[in-house]
Amino acid sequence: MDNFELIRKIKDLQAAKNAVIMAHYYQEPEIQDMADFVGDSLALAQKAVETDAEIIVLAGVNFMAETAKILNPSKKVLLPDTEAGCSLADSCPADQFEAFLSAHPGYTVITYVNTTAAVKALSDITCTSSNAMQVVASLPKDEKIIFGPDRNLGNYINSLTDRDMLVWDGACHVHEEFSLEKILELKKTHPNAKLLAHPECPKPILIVADHIGSTAELLKFSKTDTASEYIVATESGILHRMQKESPQKCFIPAPPNDSTCACNNCRFMKLVTVQKIYDCLCNETNEVVLDENIRLKAEKPIRRMLGISGSK
Ligand code: SF4
Numbered sequence: 001m002d003n004f005e006l007i008r009k010i011k012d013l014q015a016a017k018n019a020v021i022m023a024h025y026y027q028e029p030e031i032q033d034m035a036d037f038v039g040d041s042l043a044l045a046q047k048a049v050e051t052d053a054e055i056i057v058l059a060g061v062n063f064m065a066e067t068a069k070i071l072n073p074s075k076k077v078l079l080p081d082t083e084a085g086c087s088l089a090d091s092c093p094a095d096q097f098e099a100f101l102s103a104h105p106g107y108t109v110i111t112y113v114n115t116t117a118a119v120k121a122l123s124d125i126t127c128t129s130s131n132a133m134q135v136v137a138s139l140p141k142d143e144k145i146i147f148g149p150d151r152n153l154g155n156y157i158n159s160l161t162d163r164d165m166l167v168w169d170g171a172c173h174v175h176e177e178f179s180l181e182k183i184l185e186l187k188k189t190h191p192n193a194k195l196l197a198h199p200e201c202p203k204p205i206l207i208v209a210d211h212i213g214s215t216a217e218l219l220k221f222s223k224t225d226t227a228s229e230y231i232v233a234t235e236s237g238i239l240h241r242m243q244k245e246s247p248q249k250c251f252i253p254a255p256p257n258d259s260t261c262a263c264n265n266c267r268f269m270k271l272v273t274v275q276k277i278y279d280c281l282c283n284e285t286n287e288v289v290l291d292e293n294i295r296l297k298a299e300k301p302i303r304r305m306l307g308i309s310g311s312k
Pocket of ligand 1: 061087173235266
């Protein structure tokens, strides 16, 4: 079956099973275009709270499907490819994080949603790159904070807020791989292009960026800003949406260090295909199952984040 036929069958299955397909901005264009909802991690979590569908197919990675399940314990949450993990979540194993917290008592623990349910269960509040500043600002200036797992985002927030959060030493392979040297070369050949960078990028790239923001923020900026050309230093899937929303503008993916690898494509996100969405919905396979004790503990910090962000 080709994708056109598969998508038609997926729509029929969705109607029969009351299923919703939610996709992250880093998914392949055809998946973004067929999904009922496309968003960043925060928007996906907010949408997961609102949906009345009985089945949620999460076209994204494991921590996103876990978050949807944590918020919807009675619903079936399906992940099209169970190998779709996250290098950032992997950089923060729950046992090591727990030992770190034990060694630093008295801290409020903020973790990025890009973590396993077990790490969320150890946290006081979660955040996404869209609301990290808002979450940190919700705490008193003198509050002792541990922030994890992304060191670049944590250090960026420290620099903006003049806080001294203890930052876990984790990172995402996509954002770590951008080449400052090649970006500066690209800027020479595109002198009017603005550099848009995600705060998960290392500091030298953030220093030369024209605008820093979460995926959703960069998308918004690219629509409202007056430039006609942009170099985009985040996962390349977002370029599809940027181009769609601003067809008259030019979007150039920021180059990675290794030009032989497509490192600005998240290898986990790109595991999801239309065929895998069809298979998991048709057979109701790859269901996310969580230990109820962990789920309950992980739900509290996510709900606290959603409360700060003005959601339920
Ligand atoms: S882009 Fe990075 S943070 Fe996002 S899912 Fe992929 S590995 Fe994880």
